[in-house]
Amino acid sequence: MSRFNDVKRIKIFFKDPNKKSIFKIIKEVFILTITKKEIPFYYFKYAYRKNITNYLDYHSTKELTLMGNSHKLHNKDLNPIIENKLFFSFFCEQNNLKTPKLISYNFKTSFFYNNKTVQLKNKDAVTAFFKTIFKDTNVEALFFRPPSEQGGKGCFKISKASVNKDIDKTFEFLTQGTFVHTEIIKQHDAINNIHNKAVNTLRIISILTEDNEVEFIGGFYRFGVGKSVVDNASSGGFIVGVNMADGTLKKTGHYLSGYGGAEIYEHPDSGFKFEGFKIPFYEDICNNLREAVTFLPDRYIGWDIAITNNGPLIVECNSKPHLPLSDIAHGGMLNNKHMKTLLNIAKSK
Structure with missing residues (x-):
């Protein structure tokens, strides 16, 4: 997926009518290479555009790593x-x-709710588990997030109105991972x-x-x-x-x-x-x-x-x-x- 996105970015760069002249781009890439002490691939994601005059104020890859790991x-x-x-x-x-109310969570087939832990290894048991939660709490839907993922990866929801269908679609994914189950937010x-x-x-x-x-x-x-x-x-x-x-x-x-x-x-x-x-x-x-x-x-x-x-x-x-x-x-x-x-x-x- 990353390689696919890199190819897309290259195509976008070449087609972008808002990019600086090739001579200006070469000059700025050279200055960034000397100043930031790395090849500035990040420059071609956004800072190559005509309206970006302060390109040195954008974080380099090395700077992001330094700050994130410091x-x-x-x-x-x-x-x-x-x-x-x-x-x-x-x-x-x-x-x-x-914060959004934590209702339940699971580590693969171990499900935690209301201070109790249960092992649920088939769709019927998982469906019954969430039907109980919907009955007890009166929430209309639950939002599921992996505890450590970022960027919205692996998120999904299960609704009271379509719990059977939702479990049928998500059962394998749910029981093979770890998820935090919170009350759906009413925006x-x-x-x-x-x-x-x-x-x-x-x-x-x-x-x-x-x-x-x-x-x-x-x-x-x-x-x-x-x-x-x-x-x-x-x-x-x-x-x-x-x-x-x-x-x-x-x-x-x-x-x-x-x-x-x-x-x-x-x-x-x-x-x-x-x-x-x-x-x-x-x-x-x-x-x-x-x-x-x-x-x-x-x-x-x-x-x-x-x-x-x-x-x-x-x-x-x-x-x-x-x-x-x-x-x-x-x-x-x-x-x-x-x-x-x-x-x-x-x-x-």
């Missing part, structure tokens, strides 16, 4: 909580952080007006400054397209940058280069124009994340937020929060003094 930026004792969705759900529950009406087939989530990057102050230095909204139940850009959706000062959407949406790399100004399904849309509960989101960072004091974290009519929910967090997407959304994250500081810390011995 023990100076990430506390290894916090990493299991941050990176594992099941542990994160338990942690949020213990600390009264608002805010204003977000549904943009796209209502997926729960569209907000990514915000928090950092702890040298003075131990919490700053939010970047954010983007992820939107699904078509009938997909996930919103991730790496699964075919797209992102729209957020103006961090007031919580409004920027004008332009961006697809990843593997999905065409197009820039759009309205949702392709609903026709909703992005520019100026005010994110509901934005101030509450920032306040909730400030509290969350006090419990998980990592130097930088990517937080995924879903918004309901009753307020925001922290869906998950990541110590490697796809900074290239933030680069695209904010025109190069290394133009931010706090991000530059973090990179210099990661580089220091």
Whole structure:
């Protein structure tokens, strides 16, 4: 799949009418090679475009690796909580952080619900298990996520109304893996007006400054397209940058280069124009994340937020929060003094 996407990206690059002149591209690639000390393949995903003048402010592959793996930026004792969705759900529950309600989970054929563990090895038993849950909890659907996967990979849902059919389709996949089962999120009406087939989530990057102050230095909204139940850009959706000062959407949406790399100004399904849309509960989101960072004091974290009519929910967090997407959304994250500081810390011995 990766090789297939690489071929697609090469075709997109050559066909893109918005690319810089070949001489400018050669010059910038040469400068990046000397400055960043690597061959800048990442340049050809986005920074080759005419409107990108500050191409040095985009993270290189080596810089992303340094920051993601730095023990100076990430506390290894916090990493299991941050990176594992099941542990994160338990942690949020213990600390009264608002997150989608954990209903049950499974390790292959071992299913956990209501403080009990059962072994379920056939479709009938699994179907009966979830019918009991739907009866006990009155939830309409459950959302399933692998604890450690990112980018929306392996996610699916099982609905009360179609439980037999859903189990029939997912049984082998479900019982051969590990999944966290949470109550389905009922998305805010204003977000549904943009796209209502997926729960569209907000990514915000928090950092702890040298003075131990919490700053939010970047954010983007992820939107699904078509009938997909996930919103991730790496699964075919797209992102729209957020103006961090007031919580409004920027004008332009961006697809990843593997999905065409197009820039759009309205949702392709609903026709909703992005520019100026005010994110509901934005101030509450920032306040909730400030509290969350006090419990998980990592130097930088990517937080995924879903918004309901009753307020925001922290869906998950990541110590490697796809900074290239933030680069695209904010025109190069290394133009931010706090991000530059973090990179210099990661580089220091």
